[in-house]
Amino acid sequence: MKTLLAALALSTALVMPELALARPVTLTTTMNAYGGNPAYLALYVTDAQGAYLGSLWMAGGRSQYYQHLSDWYQATGGNPSEINGITGASVGSGRSLTVTLDLADALFDAGYVLHIDAASEEMRNSPNEIAVPLTTAGAGQATPGRRYIAAFAYAM
Amino acid sequence: MLRSLHRWPGLIAALLLVVLALSGAALSVFPAIESVRTPAQAEEGLSVATLAARIRTVYPGVEQIRRAPSGAITAYWFESGTPGAAVIDTTTGAGVSGADASVVERWLKNLHRSLFLDDTGRFVTAAGAGAMLLLSFSGMVLVARRTGGWRRVLARLKGPLPGRLHVQIARISVAGLLLSSLTALWMTASTFGFVPEGAGPPPMPAVSGQTGVPLSDMPALRDTPVSALRDLTFPTPDDPTDAYTLKTAAGEGYLDQGTGQLVAWNDTGGWEKVNETIYMLHTGRGASVLGLILGLMALGVPVMAGTGVWMWLAGRRGRPRLRGNVAAGQADTILLVGSESGSTGGFAATLQAALTAAGQRVHVAPMQAFAPARYGRAKRIVVLAATYGDGAPPASARGFLDRLAAGSHDRIPLVVLGFGDRSFRAFCAYAHDVVTAATASGWPLLLPLDTVDRQSPQDFARWGREFGAVVGVPLELNHQPAMPASVALTLISRRDYGAEVQAPTAILRFALPRRPLWRHLTGRGLAGFAAGDLLGVLPEGSPIPRFYSLASARRDGFAEICVSRYPGGLCSGQLLDLTPGDAVRAFIRRNADFRPKRGRAPVILIGAGTGIGPLAGFARANAAHRPMHLWFGARHADSDLLYGDELAAWQTDGRLASVSTAFSRTAKRAYVQDALRLDSARIAQLIADGAQVLVCGGRDMAAGVADALTDILAPQGLTPAMLKARGRYGEDVY
Numbered sequence: 001m002k003t004l005l006a007a008l009a010l011s012t013a014l015v016m017p018e019l020a021l022a023r024p025v026t027l028t029t030t031m032n033a034y035g036g037n038p039a040y041l042a043l044y045v046t047d048a049q050g051a052y053l054g055s056l057w058m059a060g061g062r063s064q065y066y067q068h069l070s071d072w073y074q075a076t077g078g079n080p081s082e083i084n085g086i087t088g089a090s091v092g093s094g095r096s097l098t099v100t101l102d103l104a105d106a107l108f109d110a111g112y113v114l115h116i117d118a119a120s121e122e123m124r125n126s127p128n129e130i131a132v133p134l135t136t137a138g139a140g141q142a143t144p145g146r147r148y149i150a151a152f153a154y155a156m
Numbered sequence: 157m158l159r160s161l162h163r164w165p166g167l168i169a170a171l172l173l174v175v176l177a178l179s180g181a182a183l184s185v186f187p188a189i190e191s192v193r194t195p196a197q198a199e200e201g202l203s204v205a206t207l208a209a210r211i212r213t214v215y216p217g218v219e220q221i222r223r224a225p226s227g228a229i230t231a232y233w234f235e236s237g238t239p240g241a242a243v244i245d246t247t248t249g250a251g252v253s254g255a256d257a258s259v260v261e262r263w264l265k266n267l268h269r270s271l272f273l274d275d276t277g278r279f280v281t282a283a284g285a286g287a288m289l290l291l292s293f294s295g296m297v298l299v300a301r302r303t304g305g306w307r308r309v310l311a312r313l314k315g316p317l318p319g320r321l322h323v324q325i326a327r328i329s330v331a332g333l334l335l336s337s338l339t340a341l342w343m344t345a346s347t348f349g350f351v352p353e354g355a356g357p358p359p360m361p362a363v364s365g366q367t368g369v370p371l372s373d374m375p376a377l378r379d380t381p382v383s384a385l386r387d388l389t390f391p392t393p394d395d396p397t398d399a400y401t402l403k404t405a406a407g408e409g410y411l412d413q414g415t416g417q418l419v420a421w422n423d424t425g426g427w428e429k430v431n432e433t434i435y436m437l438h439t440g441r442g443a444s445v446l447g448l449i450l451g452l453m454a455l456g457v458p459v460m461a462g463t464g465v466w467m468w469l470a471g472r473r474g475r476p477r478l479r480g481n482v483a484a485g486q487a488d489t490i491l492l493v494g495s496e497s498g499s500t501g502g503f504a505a506t507l508q509a510a511l512t513a514a515g516q517r518v519h520v521a522p523m524q525a526f527a528p529a530r531y532g533r534a535k536r537i538v539v540l541a542a543t544y545g546d547g548a549p550p551a552s553a554r555g556f557l558d559r560l561a562a563g564s565h566d567r568i569p570l571v572v573l574g575f576g577d578r579s580f581r582a583f584c585a586y587a588h589d590v591v592t593a594a595t596a597s598g599w600p601l602l603l604p605l606d607t608v609d610r611q612s613p614q615d616f617a618r619w620g621r622e623f624g625a626v627v628g629v630p631l632e633l634n635h636q637p638a639m640p641a642s643v644a645l646t647l648i649s650r651r652d653y654g655a656e657v658q659a660p661t662a663i664l665r666f667a668l669p670r671r672p673l674w675r676h677l678t679g680r681g682l683a684g685f686a687a688g689d690l691l692g693v694l695p696e697g698s699p700i701p702r703f704y705s706l707a708s709a710r711r712d713g714f715a716e717i718c719v720s721r722y723p724g725g726l727c728s729g730q731l732l733d734l735t736p737g738d739a740v741r742a743f744i745r746r747n748a749d750f751r752p753k754r755g756r757a758p759v760i761l762i763g764a765g766t767g768i769g770p771l772a773g774f775a776r777a778n779a780a781h782r783p784m785h786l787w788f789g790a791r792h793a794d795s796d797l798l799y800g801d802e803l804a805a806w807q808t809d810g811r812l813a814s815v816s817t818a819f820s821r822t823a824k825r826a827y828v829q830d831a832l833r834l835d836s837a838r839i840a841q842l843i844a845d846g847a848q849v850l851v852c853g854g855r856d857m858a859a860g861v862a863d864a865l866t867d868i869l870a871p872q873g874l875t876p877a878m879l880k881a882r883g884r885y886g887e888d889v890y
Contacts, residue, residue: 037262050397062347067356070389070401074360122257124220124232124241128392147239 022102025156027056029116029130030096032150036120038090039148040065041097042072042083045134048111052076056114057099058083060090068119071127108134118148158301159551162294167468169287170461176284177457179268180336184451186261187444191226193253197246197382204385204402205377210249212371215240217393223385225442230255246382278344285340288457292334295326301548312883317748318470322463325456332453339438346431354428357401357408358420365396366414374416380404471499478505478520480512484530487519489627490568494523494541494553494586500575503608503616504540506635510620514629523553526560534568536602536627539590542575547585557589561597569600571626573619574607578887583607602626613700634700642694642701642741643669643682645715647734654720654796657821661720661766661796662732663707666742668715683744684710687773688751688850688888691717694741695727702727703745705852705888707769709777715742716773718766718798750850750886756782758813758847760839762861764789764828765796767853770888772799774850781810785842787835789828789857791821828853829860836868843869849879852888 029041040060045053052075060066063080067073076082091097116130129145130152132138142151204221207229212218217235221244224230229244231251242251270277296309302323303311310327313320345351371377377388377400384405391398391413399419400411409421440447484490489511493504508518519531523539531537542550549556572594574587584607591605603626608615617633624631645666654661669682685691686709692701704717719731731740752759752774761771761784768788778784786803790796797803797817806812816835818826832839843849851861862876869875879885 035256035259037266050395062349064349064353071392073357077359078356124239125389126239146234
């Protein structure tokens with residue numbers, strides 16, 4: 001269980017007074033048994049139109065592989081300051097990643113979408129593996145991914 | 157110093173290096189399999205546009221197309237909620253086999269690069285690569301020293317088998333190991349970000365917002381041949397803000413899905429190209445033949461680790477254990493040891509123990525610790541000096557000669573005993589250097605230089621008696637360098653010769669004890685042997701073995717030696733007194749340099765007296781009828797022509813091409829060297845045809861033979877020494 005203040009990371013993108021109001025949200029990503037080396041995952045938020053707002057978490061520590069998280073890389077140019085302080089280990093086949101963050105209330109029920117890009121060594125790039133709208137009603141519901149992720153859910 | 161730089165990293169990293177080498181060798185096979193399996197691209201100049209269109213026809217949901225360095229094209233698609241992937245046949249665009257890397261390969265790769273320990277493991281394996289690099293460099297210098305210089309670095313090897321194997325494999329594989337370890341270090345540095353990376357993909361530009369341009373209308377895809385493709389990623393379906401991502405050998409960029417135009421591009425940087433080349437050199441991906449060669453070379457590492465550890469253990473076993481070493485200032489005898497591998501130290505320990513038992517006060521030190529100013533009470537300095545390779549000083553004698561020449565202190569009498577191997581060109585060369593330097597700077601010599609050949613206990617004991625006589629104490633030196641276990645051999649038959657010429661001689665044939673498999677595997681019991689190897693016989697009443705050349709191979713089912721009675725000889729007397737059924741204790745010592753080399757070249761066998769033994773053995777084993785010519789000297793044809801009947805039979809059946817004899821107790825009074833001179837034209841021709849010379853017998857005979865051959869070979873511009881250096885002149889002399 002990792003608890004971090006991700007609100008700061010988002011605040012640069014979301015300049016809103018309501019940011020002061022935040023709540024802990026637990027993001028759980030369960031991987032398929034895809035049978036490869038541990039996968040890199042980028043968790044980030046866009047608005048309804050797909051414009052990048054900010055990153056929530058980066059699973060995987062080597063920046064030279066970030067270009068395989070293609071959508072995230074296209075949106076950020078791989079800028080390391082986007083994931084400063086919110087980087088952890090890559091996630092093995094069949095394992096799960098649980099991150100608890102303080103997320104701004106304003107992110108929910110406002111059309112924002114949480115995306116996950118995934119990639120593993122010598123396997124396909126899987127951008128936008130997960131894309132779930134952030135809503136209060138959607139909390140606790142599991143969403144399946146395409147290639148690497150068995151299920152993703154956020155809980156408040 | 158250099159030896160330590162080789163020994164300790166080697167011992168510490170041995171296991172790690174074996175794991176890395178074996179996994180690396182196994183991994184080297186995969187790129188080769190992949191390149192064999194990859195169908196050759198039939199169409200010359202096939203464009204990425206055409207290929208992508210073909211694939212999209214078969215797999216409408218295609219998301220990504222990759223080209224591996226082997227040329228294999230892999231497509232990834234997503235259709236009706238399921239991801240798919242396959243290796244593609246470029247002519248049809250259809251999948252031919254699954255795309256996922258083998259589980260075995262991935263397991264091996266993770267073992268090879270990180271021992272399944274992630275970053276910790278990567279540091280450990282990088283340290284292994286560093287150790288390999290250090291071992292390669294220090295090993296190269298050691299090999300050059302061992303063989304006598306860089307120019308002779310590929311010379312024939314001498315010495316015990318593990319050492320020869322170690323150096324032989326090193327000479328073959330050192331280039332590959334250097335390449336693999338250097339590239340490994342580079343790749344680790346690159347993984348940890350210590351090496352500059354390329355620019356990566358350019359930032360995503362604004363796009364037209366339109367979609368639907370056919371692949372054939374995209375100039376960048378039309379102009380890129382498939383051979384230059386690395387990766388083509390299709391835009392996310394129904395996302396007009398996305399673009400095609402193209403990566404080629406030249407760079408990477410984006411293509412607008414509405415206009416088909418290139419909207420952003422970054423060229424591949426210099427560092428990226430360097431990194432890619434190094435990746436290719438290390439993994440063999442894109443250079444599978446090189447990969448296989450490197451893999452084969454890596455297979456030498458386990459053998460080198462094994463032989464290296466063996467040599468270290470053997471050296472440790474041979475290390476002397478000193479009791480009661482007297483301080484330098486108190487000792488009357490200073491014993492200085494110059495040893496490379498430590499075997500000479502064993503002799504020093506024996507000498508120290510014998511002198512101490514005789515009431516002397518002895519100080520033992522390595523030659524490099526030579527400090528004559530401290531030897532206040534010393535009456536004599538004994539130098540036991542080995543020679544390394546072709547005349548180099550041994551490791552523990554650094555700087556000795558300089559210190560010998562320096563200083564104004566009293567010159568204490570010196571005794572120098574050289575240790576070496578007569579099969580080397582520069583036998584005891586360093587001991588000679590010591591004597592020359594000592595004489596030049598005024599050190600008196602108590603005894604002339606003496607030598608011990610191949611750790612011969614007899615040589616050492618003989619010198620000990622002479623030294624004892626000079627010092628005034630009876631000195632019986634009994635040193636046995638790592639004696640192999642002996643077995644009892646039972647005499648089954650004997651043939652006697654020479655009684656009429658006052659030279660009782662016998663051919664003794666012993667039964668071989670049965671050697672069960674477990675004894676084979678544990679290396680116990682009588683070892684395997686061939687004619688020319690030595691039988692060490694332990695006589696009753698003496699722990700020092702006497703060596704006899706074997707006239708048979710293990711294959712023959714018996715061990716046969718020729719023995720003549722030496723006046724007062726303990727061992728020869730006991731052997732000649734044996735009757736069938738009696739037993740002696742004996743063991744085998746290899747003598748691999750004294751036997752016919754492989755091939756069909758003629759062999760010249762020269763021997764006298766009991767020296768016929770191994771030569772008869774070579775003829776007996778010559779079922780292939782290789783041309784073998786024998787020159788044999790005896791006293792009288794009727795008395796001591798050993799193997800007379802067999803020699804005639806072997807000549808008839810072709811095992812011997814010719815037999816020439818010389819008899820010294822007849823009217824002609826001819827020795828074998830006289831017979832050689834008579835046949836000089838024939839011998840010169842045989843040598844010109846590439847013949848190998850093998851000489852066995854007494855020291856005087858061998859010297860006479862060498863003189864005769866020197867004269868015979870002179871017109872060809874050859875000498876026995878030159879033939880020796882080429883491994884074409886072997887001597888077994890006693």
